[in-house]
Amino acid sequence: MKKEFWRKMGLSEEEYGMIKGILGREPNEVELGIFGVMWSEHCSYKNSKAVLRSFPTTGERVVQGPGENAGVLDIGDGQGVVFKIESHNHPSAIEPYQGAATGVGGIIRDIFTMGARPIASLNSLRFGSLKSKRSRYLFSGVVAGIAGYGNCIGIPTIGGEVYFHPSYEENCLVNAMCIGLIDIKDIAKGVAQGPGNPVLVVGAKTGRDGIHGATFASEELNEKSEEKRPAVQVGDPFMEKLLLEACLELIKTGYVVGMQDMGAAGLTSSSSEMASRAGTGMEMDIAKVPRRETGMTPYEIMLSESQERMLVVAKSGAEKAVQDIFAKWGLEAVVIGKVTDDGYLTVKEGDEVAARIPAKALTEMCPVYAKEAKKPEYLIKAQEYDLSTLPELGDYGQVIMTLLGTGNIASKEWVYRQYDYMVGLNTVVGPGSDAAVLRIKGTNKGIAATTDCNARYVYLDPYQGGQIAVAEAARNLVCAGALPLGVTDCLNFGNPEKPEIFWQFKEAAAGISEACRTLDTPVTGGNVSFYNETKGESIYPTPVIGMVGLLEDISRVMTMGFKDEDDIIILLGESKDELGGTAYLSVIHGLEAGKPPSIDLEAERIIQRTTLALIKEGLVKSAHDCAEGGLSIALAECCMAGGIGADVVLSEEMKASSLLFAESQSRIIVTAHKEKMDKVLSRLSINKVPYKVLGNVGGEDLKITGSGWKVRLAVCDMEEKYRGAIACYMDM
């Protein structure tokens, strides 16, 4: 076979040799195409697998860890929370609306494939500067795509994060997360068990869209990427809504043996993975696959990534019952083959064999690479940057206002007002808070969820940045009153073939791993997205952490807004003189340098557990994490969310810029009624949590006093700046 052909499939010479060895012959074009997608990084994780093995993936609540369509955690009473995050970066950079929409559609399918009803979506988005026209185009298209799909299918988009940085100018990041709820006994898996059982394609018809999407996702973007627009799929949320209802109705009947979404690599991945997991084979006649175009070749049918399709293995004899349910929802369910016991994926077109490959060759036998890792040059320079020479700006009030008006800190209202975040009647705390909170109907419980990553920290110290991403996600959940339970991660990096990029990846993964162990939040699955580069320039390393937590008693849900006059404001944790990697440094001084804030995971754990106890006992009235922008911005956010001012004194011996804008980790602002203050403080002392009483809630202004300086800002002025900033860029 011609070299150009397997090269085009993204395979190396060695890989081509291995394939010949496995088959004992030359593969034909269909087979090579199948190997090409299944051995792509996107499907096989061949470059990342070795590193991902370090993640803690077990725990008493883990019902399903990595390897299935989504992870499942036990939340008691026989119920499980099903969740996963996935990237759709490259399609979104080419065609933002459809790229983002199908990202949402894909992750929702991963959830209901497990038999769970999806109850909420979140996302994590990165774009270039808001000043750039292209970034605004991508940003508005992506948000519209998420809204278009999520709103129509009727699953609320309850939270997420949006960041802007020039490194994402060409290669935006679109990570979509979905959460579902299931009775653990009803979990369905992607297994093709029971030779002789029928295999059905259900849902939408197959077309030529999205062919080679998975391969496309495993290379860098370049000038020619625009030509790959046909590799971007087109979503139909209405079709998926029908598919969702039909699949959940089907699962209740008990006729399902196994079920899998046809996502990346479509029929190819779903069939080979289902067979491989069950240790069986599968024989399919693709002439029977319903198509929306004529003249499709076996190659195209096997590699199509047409959306809203599932592969179902049913119990023998239940074909008619399955078809009736789908017909009720106006959908097709067509038997295309059966489970076999020979371990082979056999693809026929009528009587002719188009491909015949051992199923495990496509999954388990994919080579795993240990890539070379090397500490990048830029790091040494950036970390050694001398921050002591920075000029101290006088007008701190102005700095706070400037920070409140930057895209990364400003309210994301412009975004989430486009999302239906209420449908489903579970949203107790919606977007714009530390974490979103859902009630679980029929119980007193709630689920909290968040997505987090400060990529600037990861860029400046991947290991520490990875730790902080996990710690911050957990802290956000705690501030909502939830016990952090587990993690799904979306690791967005550049080209792993570059040793510097692979080093970032390895270090960040090690940091995440360490933090997940200490904070007792195992990883139940996720996604790796490499090759986020344009013209050789990588994005900032962005390992996004999606985390879910549990509220045993939803009536104890906590919010960040200050509540009443005269409540006492207490800062938990230690404030340090560390301005490295801060928003202040970036926005005000145009510098992305220094070491990111330090973190002590054990101290973090204690502060989180203490805060949670204070909330559970009803001792505090608000809780908010100190993050981007530091203490001053966190205080401003508490004031704005509560619609009330505060009077605060910062007495530490430290320069004002550090007191106000350092992003020291493991800090939480809480408020308490003054009669409960002593009790709170004694709890903090017992648990050895460092704290400072900062002042009290009240008035219409945020007043911060230091030694020799003062800030006074009207809450309504801050709010105008904070809420209007993004709209100002987008609607003008």
Add this chain to the structure above:
Amino acid sequence: MRFGVVVFPGSNCDADCYHVIDKVLAEPVEYLWHGDRDLKEVDCVILPGGFSYGDYLRVGAIARFSPVMEKVLEHAAEGGLVIGICNGFQILTEVGLLPGALVKNPSLKFQCHNTRLRVERNDLPFTSLYKKKEIVEIPIAHGEGSFVADEETLGLLEKENRVVFRYCDENGEITGIANPNGSLNNIAGICNEKGNVLGMMPHPERCAEEMLGGLDGEILFRSLAGWRQGGDVA
């Protein structure tokens, strides 16, 4: 009062309406399948929000041809109660039970947020427990909720006092700034001549429990539940 919630393909607030009636009000409620010509003898039919038939062609345009709608028309003609919320309102205008149309928001975006409404009439089965001119907060969630009608129709609606809810500010004033979607005369909800069919864009089912954002919408459902059967409609 027996309620029925119609399920079209693509309805997504059907379960929400059902939940409020079943769990919050503890009143009897049935799902009504779009393909069945059977209203299961309910007293009040709810056409819920969502994207019936994917909103293809035009919002509500396909749903109006569903078999169940034949029965809904008969039910309404006999004086039975019908309420269309969001997509349900759009369907009611398409099927001709209510005048006017709902078009794209001038922002060209989907908008999901709270709105303030002034209750213009409290002599209807839907609003009997509200105070007249009461200001309530009920959220909207739509991309196509801008109410339009020709001048004559609009004049008639006003003359016959058929505007039930209007977007207003915190003082109950009907202002441009309080109007989230450019609806003519700030119209958020209207009824038919007899007052037994109501269409509204805001979602009362989303604020029927304290934990989820207040009880202003629950009053509407409670008004209905308490309405004397066969009662005299306005």
